[in-house]
Amino acid sequence: MSAKSVKVDLLARVEGEGGFHVKIRDQQVQAVAVKIFEPPRFFEAFLRGRKFSEAPDITARICGICPVAYQMSACQAVEDAFEVQMDPAICELRRLLYCGEWIESHALHIYMLHAPDFLGYEDVLQMAKDHPDAVQRGLRLKKIGNTLMTVVGGREIHPFNVRVGGFYRAPEKRQLLDLAEELKWARDAAVETAHWAGGFAFPEFERDYEFVALHRGNEYPMNEGRLVSNRGLDIPIAEYEQHFAEDHVPHSNALHSTNLERGAYFVGPLARYSLNFECLSPLAQQTAKDSGLGRECRNPFQGILVRAVELVYACEEALRIISTYEVPERSFLEVTPRVGTGHGCTEAPRGILYHKYRFDERGLILSAKIVPPTAQNLKTIEDDLAEFVSSRLHLPKDRLQWQCEQAVRNYDPCISCATHSLKIWIDRQ
Amino acid sequence: MTTHPNVIVIGVGNPFRSDDGAGPAIVRLLKGQIPPEIKCLEETGDGAELLDAWKGVECVILIDAIQSGAPPTTIYRFDARTESLPVWFSHASTHTFGVAEAIELARHMDELPPKLVVYGIEGLDFSPGTELSPEVAEALPAISRLILREVLRLTSSKLAKSV
Numbered sequence: 001m002s003a004k005s006v007k008v009d010l011l012a013r014v015e016g017e018g019g020f021h022v023k024i025r026d027q028q029v030q031a032v033a034v035k036i037f038e039p040p041r042f043f044e045a046f047l048r049g050r051k052f053s054e055a056p057d058i059t060a061r062i063c064g065i066c067p068v069a070y071q072m073s074a075c076q077a078v079e080d081a082f083e084v085q086m087d088p089a090i091c092e093l094r095r096l097l098y099c100g101e102w103i104e105s106h107a108l109h110i111y112m113l114h115a116p117d118f119l120g121y122e123d124v125l126q127m128a129k130d131h132p133d134a135v136q137r138g139l140r141l142k143k144i145g146n147t148l149m150t151v152v153g154g155r156e157i158h159p160f161n162v163r164v165g166g167f168y169r170a171p172e173k174r175q176l177l178d179l180a181e182e183l184k185w186a187r188d189a190a191v192e193t194a195h196w197a198g199g200f201a202f203p204e205f206e207r208d209y210e211f212v213a214l215h216r217g218n219e220y221p222m223n224e225g226r227l228v229s230n231r232g233l234d235i236p237i238a239e240y241e242q243h244f245a246e247d248h249v250p251h252s253n254a255l256h257s258t259n260l261e262r263g264a265y266f267v268g269p270l271a272r273y274s275l276n277f278e279c280l281s282p283l284a285q286q287t288a289k290d291s292g293l294g295r296e297c298r299n300p301f302q303g304i305l306v307r308a309v310e311l312v313y314a315c316e317e318a319l320r321i322i323s324t325y326e327v328p329e330r331s332f333l334e335v336t337p338r339v340g341t342g343h344g345c346t347e348a349p350r351g352i353l354y355h356k357y358r359f360d361e362r363g364l365i366l367s368a369k370i371v372p373p374t375a376q377n378l379k380t381i382e383d384d385l386a387e388f389v390s391s392r393l394h395l396p397k398d399r400l401q402w403q404c405e406q407a408v409r410n411y412d413p414c415i416s417c418a419t420h421s422l423k424i425w426i427d428r429q
Numbered sequence: 430m431t432t433h434p435n436v437i438v439i440g441v442g443n444p445f446r447s448d449d450g451a452g453p454a455i456v457r458l459l460k461g462q463i464p465p466e467i468k469c470l471e472e473t474g475d476g477a478e479l480l481d482a483w484k485g486v487e488c489v490i491l492i493d494a495i496q497s498g499a500p501p502t503t504i505y506r507f508d509a510r511t512e513s514l515p516v517w518f519s520h521a522s523t524h525t526f527g528v529a530e531a532i533e534l535a536r537h538m539d540e541l542p543p544k545l546v547v548y549g550i551e552g553l554d555f556s557p558g559t560e561l562s563p564e565v566a567e568a569l570p571a572i573s574r575l576i577l578r579e580v581l582r583l584t585s586s587k588l589a590k591s592v
Contacts, residue, residue, distance in 0.1 A: 112526070124534065125530070125533050125534055125537055126537075128534050128537040128538045129537045129538075132537070132538040132540075135538060136538065136540075139477050139480060139481075142477050143477055143481055146477070146478070156475070157473070157475070
């Protein structure tokens with residue numbers, strides 16, 4: 001009879017506060033719990049009674065890393081409820097802003113949070129001693145993402161230039177063209193990032209996930225599309241709640257989302273990539289191949305590679321948008337409130353972010369629902385840990401704990417988002 | 430001929446969090462008093478931005494509001510080249526890295542400016558709001574004068590060297 005546990009009370013290098021506990025009895029994993037103890041933040045409740053125009057700015061405050069995602073999903077949901085036909089020029093500018101957030105968020109996760117796992121360092125400070133050039137590259141990449149957000153969104157954290165219907169003010173052509181040289185550097189640095197990360201050792205671990213992501217024609221998804229999966233799901237976002245539900249679990253202040261028919265599912269870079277590989281640019285596809293990825297990726301530890309490929313894509317996409325940009329005649333469309341319900345879903349760096357609002361005739365919010373990507377991945381993270389630990393029971397405790405932490409960080413979990421925070425416990429006797 | 434003294438003053442903080450805006454408020458006070466060739470920056474405290482701001486700069490004076498538990502308006506001065514900032518200088522932010530982390534990262538990468546002086550001003554109220562607490566607001570001119578003296582000392586010694 002043997003029993004043990006792997007227990008991490010406060011997980012490092014994640015956004016927010018949480019931990020995990022894996023309970024092992026008789027050489028079998030008995031229970032896994034990703035504990036989310038960051039307190040719930042009740043955003044949905046305090047949106048009630050607020051004006052439609054406040055939704056993007058209030059929800060942006062849920063997260064300092066992906067505020068644009070909240071703004072984009074919120075705007076889309078409002079515009080859906082008020083039946084606004086968006087101007088393509090504004091959609092392009094929104095996509096450019098989203099590129100900034102992807103670049104900033106992916107660079108932060110790849111270099112500051114995830115790479116130390118693969119290179120064997122406690123944190124990026126330790127890593128910087130031996131790999132100063134890599135850390136400098138990561139910082140400069142993050143910086144160009146921030147700059148893009150500042151130029152388009154007004155500032156890098158919680159941009160204030162976004163409004164329902166578009167932007168308060170469109171950037172000048174010159175302001176965007178000035179970013180091109182640095183973006184070209186960033187695109188090349190992103191390719192270098194993928195090659196660098198391609199040399200890391202990845203644990204042998206694959207699971208048959210249901211990947212869920214947006215999909216829209218030939219466009220790599222960010223702001224628009226239908227929800228699709230590799231299990232045949234293909235729905236407009238308005239049908240989200242017919243297929244997915246949120247449940248409360250005792251050990252978590254974040255709700256767990258499941259697919260009503262099939263249970264746990266996977267959102268984020270691996271899902272986007274595997275469902276939309278054909279939509280990537282030739283350079284991004286080539287970079288994926290050169291760094292050792294196939295057309296589909298089912299090893300969550302390789303998420304760092306997929307993020308690097310998306311980094312390449314986001315830099316190229318930003319360059320494309322900038323090269324054809326003309327200041328739009330109108331930076332926003334006027335919207336007229338009406339009674340109705342609207343749905344929004346966009347691809348945050350960590351995966352799909354769903355918003356739903358119900359409005360009265362004055363455009364006041366009657367109810368709000370927000371489902372962030374991390375809440376959708378929590379069940380999958382727990383399943384990964386159970387399977388991962390089951391096949392590695394022979395490992396010494398500290399090694400096992402290290403790899404478990406890494407398995408959670410694969411998802412770049414944003415606990416602040418999920419509670420609208422992470423700690424680890426492996427219990428082995 | 431004199432060359433550019435290459436000194437910058439950076440006020441760090443969030444002006445929407447009451448006394449957290451003390452650093453930027455001091456920088457605004459200093460702006461009218463220090464030689465115009467000295468760059469004054471107001472930063473939110475994002476570590477990556479700080480590393481970028483002091484790239485290639487010889488002398489950096491950084492001012493940040495802190496919560497060490499000392500009486501409000503207590504002033505700390507650190508020579509960050511020779512010592513690490515105390516633990517309580519780190520902002521408990523999981524989303525980004527702050528002043529102390531940026532300094533340590535720069536130290537590891539050998540990217541610290543040749544001179545880096547950090548002033549910590551003990552705040553009282555860090556709740557949402559754009560006004561400093563009366564205690565901190567009242568102490569601001571005296572703190573500014575103290576920092577101005579250091580800036581002038583640094584620039585005059587630099588200028589003297591470069592003549």
